Amino acid sequence: METKKDFAELPVCSHKIVASVQEIVSSLAQVVPTYSLGDVQKMSPKETYNLFVDKLSSYAPPELSLNLKTYKKLIRLHGSILQVLDHLTQLPILSSALQDLSRHHSLGDTSLHQALRNLYRIQQLLSAEGDRIKELTWELQEHSPKRATSILEHLVAENLDFKQHFEFLQISDFQTLSPTSWLNGELVNYFIDKWCKDSDTLGLGTYWANTFLFQDKACTRPLDKFDNNRKIVDDLKRSIRRREVLMWMTERVAEYRGETVVLARNPNTDCQEQSLCGAGNQC
Numbered sequence: 231m232e233t234k235k236d237f238a239e240l241p242v243c244s245h246k247i248v249a250s251v252q253e254i255v256s257s258l259a260q261v262v263p264t265y266s267l268g269d270v271q272k273m274s275p276k277e278t279y280n281l282f283v284d285k286l287s288s289y290a291p292p293e294l295s296l297n298l299k300t301y302k303k304l305i306r307l308h309g310s311i312l313q314v315l316d317h318l319t320q321l322p323i324l325s326s327a328l329q330d331l332s333r334h335h336s337l338g339d340t341s342l343h344q345a346l347r348n349l350y351r352i353q354q355l356l357s358a359e360g361d362r363i364k365e366l367t368w369e370l371q372e373h374s375p376k377r378a379t380s381i382l383e384h385l386v387a388e389n390l391d392f393k394q395h396f397e398f399l400q401i402s403d404f405q406t407l408s409p410t411s412w413l414n415g416e417l418v419n420y421f422i423d424k425w426c427k428d429s430d431t432l433g434l435g436t437y438w439a440n441t442f443l444f445q446d447k448a449c450t451r452p453l454d455k456f457d458n459n460r461k462i463v464d465d466l467k468r469s470i471r472r473r474e475v476l477m478w479m480t481e482r483v484a485e486y487r488g489e490t491v492v493l494a495r496n497p498n499t500d501c502q503e504q505s506l507c508g509a510g511n512q513c
Contacts, residue, residue: 240340247328261311261314270349278348278351278352283355290303294366301370301381321346
């Protein structure tokens with residue numbers, strides 16, 4: 231464990247920046263366990279880059295052949311990389327805070343500056359590696375559909391108790407992910423809701439696609455002139471307007487009862503009618 235001698239040349243008011251850097255370095259243990267707070271201060275960006283490249287190459291070499299074991303290993307690695315990248319999103323704020331601190335205290339090039347340079351290099355490397363792993367796993371079904379099917383079947387078989395995680399889905403729903411299978415609407419709607427429920431994005435389920443984006447209910451003939459099809463546009467606007475009316479009525483009834491109702495997907499944002507209709511549209 232690092233001691234208080236780290237970043238000792240910095241003023242006391244830098245403790246928040248230092249604490250954030252320590253948190254980021256701790257998260258890096260998911261990818262490179264040996265990389266320490268001392269390393270991030272003392273190593274050059276090139277040395278840091280080489281260390282991470284060597285470690286990542288041992289996890290997922292370019293010539294890696296995907297089977298069930300290596301696929302699961304890559305998925306875990308990709309998840310760890312995403313978690314680290316989430317921590318690294320603080321870097322612009324930390325850099326700005328350090329610049330202000332440097333001007334106020336007339337600081338030179340400190341170990342904290344070196345740490346941020348290394349963390350920026352790591353961010354670039356992990357972002358590229360995450361994209362490579364994502365491409366490798368996503369393209370498996372295109373290049374090797376039989377292998378992709380086999381991996382999916384094994385994953386489903388290993389997780390027969392997945393009901394505790396997916397309350398409204400069946401194993402048969404996940405089996406529709408197999409190549410040449412018709413994707414299940416329940417699966418699509420579940421993940422649309424999962425990805426949108428904590429954001430300010432309005433997620434539209436399969437009903438909207440069936441009704442407004444395709445010429446047939448089987449979703450095999452997409453509308454090629456959506457913007458010019460006035461009937462479809464008018465129907466969509468009317469449907470959105472009905473949703474807005476229901477939202478407005480819910481708010482008024484709750485107000486009458488002395489209750490608070492948050493209708494926005496993100497509770498930290500205001501639910502505005504224009505956000506549903508789109509700027510410039512007269513819904």
